[in-house]
Amino acid sequence: MSALQRLFKQTVVYGLATVLPRMLNFFLVPLYTTPGVLTSVAEYGKISVIFSWFVIFNVILAYGMETAFFRFFNKEKDQEAVVGTSVISLGISSFVFFALALLFQNQIAIITDIKVEYIKLVIWILLLDALVIIPFAWLRAKEQSMKYAYIKIINVVINLGLNLFFLLWLPKHSGAHFLSEQLYRPNFEINYIFISNLVSSGITLMLLASFYLKISYKFKAELWRRMLQYAFPVLIAGIAFSINETFDRILLSKMLPENIADTQIGMYSACYKLALFMTLFATAYRLGIEPFFFSHAKTVNPQKNYAYILEFFVTIGSLILLGVVVFADILKLIVIRSEEYWEAMSIVPIILLAYLFLGMYHNLSVWYKITDRTKFGAYISIFGAVVTLVLNFWLIPIISYKGSAIATLAAYGSMVVLSYYFGRKYYPIPYNIKKISAYILISLLLSLLSFYVFRANYVVGVAFLLVFMGIIYKFEKQTILSLLKR
Template sequence: MSTLKNLFKHTFVYGLATVLPRVLTVLLTWLLTKYLDTESDFGEVSILFTYIVLLNVVLTYGMETAFFRFYNGESATEKTIKTSLWTLVVTTLVFAISSIFWIEPVARLSDINVSYWRWVVGILSFDTLMVIPFALMRAKNQSLKYAIIKMINVVISVGTSAVFLIATQKMTSLFTWLPNDKKELFFISGCMASALTLLFVSKPYISKFYIDISLLKRMLRYSWPILIAGLAFAINEALDKVLLQWLLPLDEKAAKEQVGIYTACYRLAIGMTLYATAFRLGVEPFFFSQSKDKNASQQYAMITKAFVVLGAIGMFVYIVLLDVIKPLLIGKPSYLVGMKITPIVVFAFFFFGIYQTLSVWYKVTDKTRYGAYISITGAVLTIVLNVVCIPTIGYMASAMATCAAYGLMMIVSYSMGRKHMPIPYDIKNIVLYIILSVGFSSVFFYLLRDYFGIGSIQLYLAGILMTAILVGVIWYREQPLLQQILRRKNES
């Protein structure tokens, strides 16, 4: 179980490093919903973030995962580091320089201020240049260093955003050299944080320019399906905001208001997003480093069940506490009208987390094209459900589409993996825990919450009882696994 010990140790540290940037998103959500003038303003910022997510995938084109694959598989690790590092530098420079020509037409097409787009180009460029330095830290198990730098980024981002959104509004003299547009100030703060953080991870750039063309070709052959899969994932995660803007039968301002409400309540699912992301950061390097081990299949199966066991309990507890958490995440009550979508989004990210652990089969066998096929399948379902249902049921369609897409991806990945790399998953118990957690969460939020009343003692007593039942069932069936996890975490 030493393998599991190390995995959870690094997952815990990566979790801290992930929690704080995500807390940044939460704090920024609170700041933006509190201090931007209207829901429409927040909706416009959310739409622009959709484009950031999509462009970020394009600019990194799967090079991070390719780096892990060849860093572990190549004897000449320096070649892998320099080739991936300098290749991203070249393509990022091309992107930044070419933005001079495309930025104004894109601004007109997207109906978003060109000034915002200029800062976004800076954010995207700096963030892309940080990809390989951060990946190198993960590959070397420098999780503490990784966490500290991420924390510094958080402090800078939150600090500058708070200053720009709150303090500068009372200091009108500053507007002689700063814009007075709150949305532009927010993007300026993001660009500043990215630029300063790049300085902290710039050490790998103190090297001679070098690209091994032969190695680069192999890395690109490996990474292009990851690019496709990443785009498909970005569509699943973010495109719904743009589709809502386009497809809602409302005027432009009202549509952006609905996007703002949807995005705020979507981000209430932050708890499960944090858990799934932290687990991925810890487990991805592990998958590759253990791929040659004779017991790798058993370890992969154990890790997946551990994710489901802990996630099932955590997900239900999070749903029970949503009404306690919501004032900490959203600045104005007017956004909470869309809260009915939040449990569905939580379920979606639980399914996605399971999918990530199941995806080991195509990553370690260099069959990444199957990851692209699976993600494309999810993206197609997302687009179809949004296009068909948004005009009728609004943003509820977007939440349901996200959940359906990730659920489908989870099932398809498991089915395909059985043929290409049989792993002895405990499917019977995994499915049981998923059904119990999703079922309990749905009953609590959509039935008991209305029946007993939000915030009532009876409601939380019911939540405690249901939590005890869920934990009792899982403990009865998984006592050895839970004891091993808890013991190893305590030892570490």
Template sequence: MSIAKRLASQTAIYGVSSIVGRVLNTFLVPVYTARFAAAEYGIVTGLYAYVSFLNVLFTYGMETTYFRFANRPDTNRQELYDRVMTLLLISSVVLTAVLAALARPLMSLIDLPPGHEQYAVWIALILGLDAVAAIPFARLRLENKARKFATIRTANILVNVGLNLFFIVFCPDVLAGKYLAGLRPLVESVYNPTIGVGYVFLSNLVASGVTLLLLGRELLDFRPRLNLEPLRPLLRYAYPILLMGMAGMVNEMLDRVMLPKWLPKGFYPGQSNLTAVGIYGACYKISILMSLVIQAFKYAAEPFFFAQSTEKNSPRTFALVLKWFTLCCAMLFVGVSVNVDLVARIFLQRAEYRQGLSVVPVLLLANLFLGVYWNLSVWFKLTDKTYFGTYLGFAGAILTVALNFLLIPLLGYMGSAIATLACYFMMAALCWWLGERHFPVPYPVMRLLAWLTIAVGVVAVSWWTPVAAGWARYGFHALLTLGFVALVAAVEGRRLRTI
């Protein structure tokens, strides 16, 4: 099987869990926006913003570190697995206990009244369980056990989605007498209406526990090894990745942390700041369609890039991968942005959420550049110069903080979206510029920029051309989308067939 076909095949398998599975999870957004007011959904958005930072802290770069050291010829993979697992297990127990003890201060960060401390305890347990599962999942990827990886990930999503539907839709409907009234006594025994949005976190916790059980074989293969000396090179490699991950979370999540604190009171008439966070968070979920593709690609490509690093033609391979990755993401950007009205009717059930739709194209383009940056970052991972990733991440974080600080009071959540786009574009540009000096790869930069410019132009035409609402508007948008896809196929299709 050719290199390109092998990568595409593994990406498709991983997509079962990271795209198909997470799409099921994403389709919970219509449930949340139908059942919860924007202010309630703002609680979920706000808490999961902090979870993203803490998730980086709990794993502190050990997944990438494990891949790097496992691919060295003199490495005993079993000993490496045991050492990394021992380290993560100890740190996860300690961090989970500390976080659970700080439940009340964490709740105050998003202005929740006392009485919801259990949310923070559940989040602490979720983070601990997911951190322990991280290296067994990495081992499955390293050993090319994509189907098992995909099966377990999909099971996690199905359990999570199923419990969300049970607690947020089924139980309230039975109690309200909409159907199956005979099950009311059973439902009353397992469902507590006062938990409310807390069932989002509780469902996640149960799903994380099930995942750990399904990884039983990988966990039973682990033998504790606590020898500090062999761990030092691992930690030296990992700590820049930890810092880079924290900076990355600033770039990705700081807007939802800053919005409730920095948005002027009454900026959106008749809405609280927590409502604004809920609206922005729901609209951000639409843009995550781009990051789902990136995540699926990343699962397959990270071990692939390391394995290809010793090949003579690896720079040409990396350039080819980036080109087609960018073109596929550009088509997704156009498809969602142009047809965002139709997409919003599926995802955003209440009209109050649709006030923020203008941020969706900006955030989709931002996530596209994040994917480009991730592709370009292969040079400093392969050359063991991960500190460059730290520098780039912190540069992006500084820009993110500054732009959110300046733009939120002026533009509200659109300011946060623009800050995200500016950050990821700058990081991608700087990463390419530095890579040209340390690990030259013949990326078709000007050609890709031309395609992205055309894609932005198509989206702008769709947004600013006055067409009456209804089927005429949907038809016009469909033609624009198909026209862009046909243009890409006509210009680049012959090259793809040749490859």
């Protein structure tokens, strides 16, 4: 159980590094959805589409090297060569992209249907974000989780602060001060949002600059080829994953009638944010388990610990699913400040369950990562992307963004099934499928009853939560007490 305790502590720290910044970032949603800050719901929809392209290009610029770094850092004797080779590779590719993107910015604007003035800011942000991939990975590999945490928190505090300054303070004081007179421009809200992002990304790189000063720039071509060979399937999987994650906004913008597309995307994206609690937990958990997978691969019977890990994730994830659904109508008042967005609330249970499945998939992916069969990760993610695309093309014309939510759930659910199926063949892990399935089914049943039968009836909702927590405590008492001992 000591390995599980260690993972629990790592997840808590990475949770702070992920949850606290995202919770600060969470305030951007009520900021953007407050009447008068953005000109309309459609403006929020445009921002959401641009951030969707962000996700896709971030994956391309990383091209699987972060995962390859973890694998080879724990596998190779010459760790300095792994660090140097990774840094040089990503540095060269990032600056080549930067130069080409600036050169062809007009063509990119036409393809993506995004204004050139936004494209320029996005290109700079993508470069800065690419240059911190290996420094952050190095902190995780060295288990310097506290430093990782405070840099992440500083990044979002700056981003949030600048958003508040540009979108709230500046318009109210335009012309009253020399500073506001120089900085304020009407109808410049989207630019201000990306300028805030750019500044925070630049400061993050500055905070990590010491990494670049103290590493050894050793480049081994043979090592680089092996890392690329390992990373390529991860890149394909990443692109496929980004399609599952964000491509629905892009498809909605292309497939819905032009006069309603941005508004529909704005409502969908805002209500999607209510799944943030599950997303935060799944992300923090992934950050904790990825180094754990590799570092424990050579221990005695690691499969037992991997099985415990999935049970722990599903237990907490199922509780989060029910908790968010029960209090969804309270959360929407806090997070989504305008009633214009609430029409899309029906997607909340669907997206929550989808992200529970995604977190399970990250847990189940251990088998192909530690056996160097990353091509299976690509195959599974591609299958998920195909499911996403097919269902979006089929359902968007019929039920709009609800079809996108269903497609997301179907994609992640199918990926869980495929990963479990192939994992049993190549790296059997004794998962307690009966217990895992029972927790998910009980949580889902209570969630559906709460959302569709007893909506906003908090006496019943809280009773459901207490019953489920009692079930968890009965079957997980020893594990819970063990984790809380220290």
